[in-house]
Amino acid sequence: MVHIVGxxxxxxxxxxxxxMDPDALxxxxxxxxxxxxxPGDYIFREGEAADNFYLIRHGLVALxxxxxxxxxxxxxxxxxxxxxxWSWLIPPYRWTSDARASEQVRLLKLDGACLRGKMESxxxxxxxxxxxxVPIMARRLASTRxxxxxxxxxxxxxxxxxx
Amino acid sequence: xxxxxxxxxxxxxxxxxxxxxxxxxAGCARNVAFNAGDYLFRSGDPxxxxxxxxxxxxxxxxxxxxxxxxxxxxxxxxxVAGLTWLLPPYRWDHDARAxxxxxxxxxxxxxLRNKWETDHDLGCEVLKRFxxxxxxxxNAARFQVLDIYARHY
Amino acid sequence: xxxxxxxxxxxxxxxxxxxxxxxGKRARDHNGTVTLTLESADEMPLPTFRPGQFTMLxxxxxxxxxxxxxxxxxxETCLVxxxxxxxxxxxxxxxxxxxxTLGLRRPFGTAWPLEDLNGRDVVIVAGGLGLAxxxxxxxxxxxxxxxxxxxxxxxxARNPADILFRSQLEMWRKRLxxxxxxxxxxxDSSWHGRVGAVTLLLPRLAVDAAxxxxxVCGPEVMMRFVAAGLSDTGIPDSSIWVSLERNxxxxxxxxxxxxxxGLFVCKDGPVLRYDRVRRLMGVKEL
Numbered sequence: 001m002v003h004i005v006g007x008x009x010x011x012x013x014x015x016x017x018x019x020m021d022p023d024a025l026x027x028x029x030x031x032x033x034x035x036x037x038x039p040g041d042y043i044f045r046e047g048e049a050a051d052n053f054y055l056i057r058h059g060l061v062a063l064x065x066x067x068x069x070x071x072x073x074x075x076x077x078x079x080x081x082x083x084x085x086w087s088w089l090i091p092p093y094r095w096t097s098d099a100r101a102s103e104q105v106r107l108l109k110l111d112g113a114c115l116r117g118k119m120e121s122x123x124x125x126x127x128x129x130x131x132x133x134v135p136i137m138a139r140r141l142a143s144t145r146x147x148x149x150x151x152x153x154x155x156x157x158x159x160x161x162x163x
Numbered sequence: 164x165x166x167x168x169x170x171x172x173x174x175x176x177x178x179x180x181x182x183x184x185x186x187x188x189a190g191c192a193r194n195v196a197f198n199a200g201d202y203l204f205r206s207g208d209p210x211x212x213x214x215x216x217x218x219x220x221x222x223x224x225x226x227x228x229x230x231x232x233x234x235x236x237x238x239x240x241x242x243v244a245g246l247t248w249l250l251p252p253y254r255w256d257h258d259a260r261a262x263x264x265x266x267x268x269x270x271x272x273x274x275l276r277n278k279w280e281t282d283h284d285l286g287c288e289v290l291k292r293f294x295x296x297x298x299x300x301x302n303a304a305r306f307q308v309l310d311i312y313a314r315h316y
Numbered sequence: 317x318x319x320x321x322x323x324x325x326x327x328x329x330x331x332x333x334x335x336x337x338x339x340g341k342r343a344r345d346h347n348g349t350v351t352l353t354l355e356s357a358d359e360m361p362l363p364t365f366r367p368g369q370f371t372m373l374x375x376x377x378x379x380x381x382x383x384x385x386x387x388x389x390x391x392e393t394c395l396v397x398x399x400x401x402x403x404x405x406x407x408x409x410x411x412x413x414x415x416x417t418l419g420l421r422r423p424f425g426t427a428w429p430l431e432d433l434n435g436r437d438v439v440i441v442a443g444g445l446g447l448a449x450x451x452x453x454x455x456x457x458x459x460x461x462x463x464x465x466x467x468x469x470x471x472x473a474r475n476p477a478d479i480l481f482r483s484q485l486e487m488w489r490k491r492l493x494x495x496x497x498x499x500x501x502x503x504d505s506s507w508h509g510r511v512g513a514v515t516l517l518l519p520r521l522a523v524d525a526a527x528x529x530x531x532v533c534g535p536e537v538m539m540r541f542v543a544a545g546l547s548d549t550g551i552p553d554s555s556i557w558v559s560l561e562r563n564x565x566x567x568x569x570x571x572x573x574x575x576x577x578g579l580f581v582c583k584d585g586p587v588l589r590y591d592r593v594r595r596l597m598g599v600k601e602l
Contacts, residue, residue: 065309075305091548097305123284123286124287130287144308145304151310152475152502220508230504231505232505233503237509239510303512303513303516306513306514307501307513312443312444312472312473312478
């Protein structure tokens with residue numbers, strides 16, 4: 001019981017849950033667990049089933065795309081207070097990038113299948129969660145688009161091969 | 164009114180949405196048409212309309228000083244032109260220009276927000292759809308940012 | 317790879333020996349990409365090829381590289397190859413002029429499964445320079461259009477200026493019996509086509525997934541996302557083909573370093589079935 005209360009406090013103090021309806025918060029805690037990753041650990045990998053999403057409590061997480069030659073491309077870095085993992089929201093529920101701990105990372109891991117089940121029977125819970133995801137995703141979309149625009153104004157980079 | 168409901172319910176984004184919600188959302192809708200070259204909205208304007216494209220082709224672009232505009236996405240039938248109305252302070256950060264004659268259903272964003280704030284069931288259903296669209300578009304923008312074709316990954 | 321110190325007489329049986337060919341025509345495309353029309357320089361017929369294969373081109377005094385064949389397999393009078401300057405040898409190949417001679421080692425590698433396409437819907441997805449080895453398939457499909465169901469051709473490029481074979485794409489686009497879509501990552505305001513990720517086009521393909529075969533060629537990350545996206549539309553992994561060109565230069569699989577999980581990408585490839593390589597494509601190094 002003490003453990004559950006602790007988790008509820010931890011979840012409630014994360015910016016993602018700020019101002020969340022107490023009933024919704026209590027329901028979500030039932031789908032929630034703590035997780036710790038060490039520097040270099042993969043939290044998930046591209047192509048795997050996307051069953052969770054994550055709230056960062058401490059540490060830095062890199063979303064990466066691996067390429068055949070050379071180091072992975074970091075598409076985004078996220079830190080304490082951020083959330084990541086949205087492939088659990090829409091079919092085919094599969095990760096579209098790798099997520100890796102850049103340093104020691106403490107996370108709250110939310111079970112997407114558990115949440116999806118609860119949201120189907122409780123639309124107001126769905127509303128609470130979707131309404132938090134929407135501006136976060138809209139901001140990511142806006143910033144990624146600005147990077148496309150920047151890229152368009154740079155000359156193309158041509159890699160040099162041995163051939 | 165019935166016409167708007169039917170059109171809204173047939174748009175790819177709202178297909179399968181329960182009829183009472185379609186009826187609610189249709190209360191915020193009106194038909195709009197643009198000629199080629201017309202702007203649906205411009206950067207800096209309040210983002211107060213949601214454009215569900217029915218026919219045509221719309222360019223989303225951002226002005227770059229000294230270089231004209233850079234087009235980062237085009238939107239056609241069944242898609243939504245502009246999603247910044249989901250992000251406070253609800254102000255467009257890019258332009259939307261009709262490349263071809265374009266017909267759209269315009270939803271009053273404030274009207275829709277007010278409805279889902281008082282009716283969370285509606286909110287859940289509608290936000291879920293826009294969230295799905297956002298995920299799809301973020302994934303696509305990520306792909307574009309990788310600059311795959313130039314770098315030969 | 318054995319060093320080739322001097323040009324040798326053509327030897328039909330020995331894949332290690334080059335024969336001499338001459339540049340008939342040279343066409344410059346965008347961005348350092350050149351398409352060469354090669355003709356026989358020794359009275360012997362040119363080697364035939366199957367779409368998807370590549371040759372080893374040898375520039376005297378510079379070196380040898382694998383180059384995609386981008387021409388029509390039905391035309392046996394010439395061999396059309398497309399190359400982009402990314403290094404010393406490819407740079408030298410792109411600088412060859414009509415009349416120049418070079419060494420050519422016969423077509424290598426697996427081909428696109430053209431026989432399997434008969435009676436099926438055909439999806440061709442190309443990215444960047446990946447259109448070159450698929451152009452040979454497009455020639456075949458358009459010349460024998462009645463053999464296939466619906467045909468969809470999707471092409472992704474960095475920007476409008478980088479579109480390969482642009483005038484041909486524009487010509488094909490006028491056909492009523494082919495769905496052709498071009499998607500660029502970004503454009504200026506003069507572009508009237510589509511902008512976005514090529515993967516966005518996949519859910520809108522006008523094909524019957526259960527009876528479609530898909531051929532995908534482009535940068536490997538693009539193929540990874542496109543093949544996974546095609547799989548999501550319901551096309552079985554065993555009906556999706558990709559062209560993996562990592563380590564293609566070893567050409568006949570003599571080297572050990574390109575063997576992964578029992579596959580020689582260079583010998584069993586470049587064209588491989590997605591169900592055999594799906595897991596492999598998630599691996600960082602082959």
